Amino acid sequence: MSLPSPSITPVSGSADRTARPLALDNVTLEYPDGGGTVKALDGVSLSVGAGQMVSLVGPSGSGKSSLLAVAATLVRPTSGNVVIDGVSTTDRRDAELTALRREKVGIIFQQPNLLPSLTAVEQLMIGHHLRGMPLKAARSRARELLGLVGLDGSAEKRPHQLSGGQKQRVNIARALMGGPKVLLVDEPTAALDHERSASIVGLLRQVTDEFQVATVMVTHDTEFVPLTDAVAVMRDGGLTAPVRPDVHHSGV
Numbered sequence: 001m002s003l004p005s006p007s008i009t010p011v012s013g014s015a016d017r018t019a020r021p022l023a024l025d026n027v028t029l030e031y032p033d034g035g036g037t038v039k040a041l042d043g044v045s046l047s048v049g050a051g052q053m054v055s056l057v058g059p060s061g062s063g064k065s066s067l068l069a070v071a072a073t074l075v076r077p078t079s080g081n082v083v084i085d086g087v088s089t090t091d092r093r094d095a096e097l098t099a100l101r102r103e104k105v106g107i108i109f110q111q112p113n114l115l116p117s118l119t120a121v122e123q124l125m126i127g128h129h130l131r132g133m134p135l136k137a138a139r140s141r142a143r144e145l146l147g148l149v150g151l152d153g154s155a156e157k158r159p160h161q162l163s164g165g166q167k168q169r170v171n172i173a174r175a176l177m178g179g180p181k182v183l184l185v186d187e188p189t190a191a192l193d194h195e196r197s198a199s200i201v202g203l204l205r206q207v208t209d210e211f212q213v214a215t216v217m218v219t220h221d222t223e224f225v226p227l228t229d230a231v232a233v234m235r236d237g238g239l240t241a242p243v244r245p246d247v248h249h250s251g252v
């Protein structure tokens with residue numbers, strides 16, 4: 001696997017934000033709350049370039065999961081726009097968003113949510129026909145990705161035969177199956193001990209570089225922030241600190 005290129009472009013303030021794989025432009029999200037509304041996101045703008053990894057931190061309830069859900073096009077913002085790989089998502093029909101998500105977005109939740117009866121390689125192959133990938137090509141890509149995440153010998157194992165860290169590796173490999181441009185990661189180390197957490201964040205750093213995806217990782221673990229290019233701090237639905245484009249990483 002190649003090591004990361006050191007050239008990091010600014011995460012915010014770029015003149016051409018839409019050229020980046022992920023751009024949120026003045027996004028607001030309101031949920032109904034009794035008779036009124038609660039503002040989960042309040043005018044959030046953020047763009048992430050190819051091969052960049054951003055940590056998203058902030059207190060509980062500050063809007064981190066909401067930001068990921070909107071960036072993943074799983075939830076439509078109340079106002080503002082989300083642009084994925086140059087495609088503006090405002091006014092797109094649900095079916096178009098589903099296709100866009102399948103082709104461009106990899107989502108990694110804190111719990112791997114693997115299907116108990118399927119082997120690791122089969123977990124990755126789910127939905128290959130929807131991507132127009134023939135069975136043989138899907139199997140070969142799945143095996144390649146499992147090798148890349150360090151699970152060469154575990155392709156035929158089922159979830160109950162895998163450790164927590166190994167399951168999370170399957171989860172990461174699965175998110176890469178469609179060749180995404182954007183990787184959205186929610187607390188990937190929540191269920192892991194320190195050593196496994198470090199290796200999972202290191203792996204996410206590596207795949208960000210290798211596949212040149214734009215990665216946003218929600219984390220409570222500020223220890224891993226230095227492995228990322230920039231940190232976005234959320235409070236009360238907004239980004240409080242400007243994203244720091246000056247945080248360069250020196251490789252894993």
Ligand SMILES: Nc1ncnc2c1ncn2[C@@H]1O[C@H](COP(=O)(O)OP(=O)(O)OP(=O)(O)O)[C@@H](O)[C@H]1O
Binds near residue numbers: 064065
């Ligand atoms: N489905 C929902 N309906 C109503 N309010 C919601 C919903 N989801 C989130 N909220 C509210 O939106 C705000 C932001 O929540 P969000 O889950 O995005 O925060 P978070 O930073 O991810 O929190 P945590 O770190 O605890 O997961 C909170 O006030 C929360 O109560």
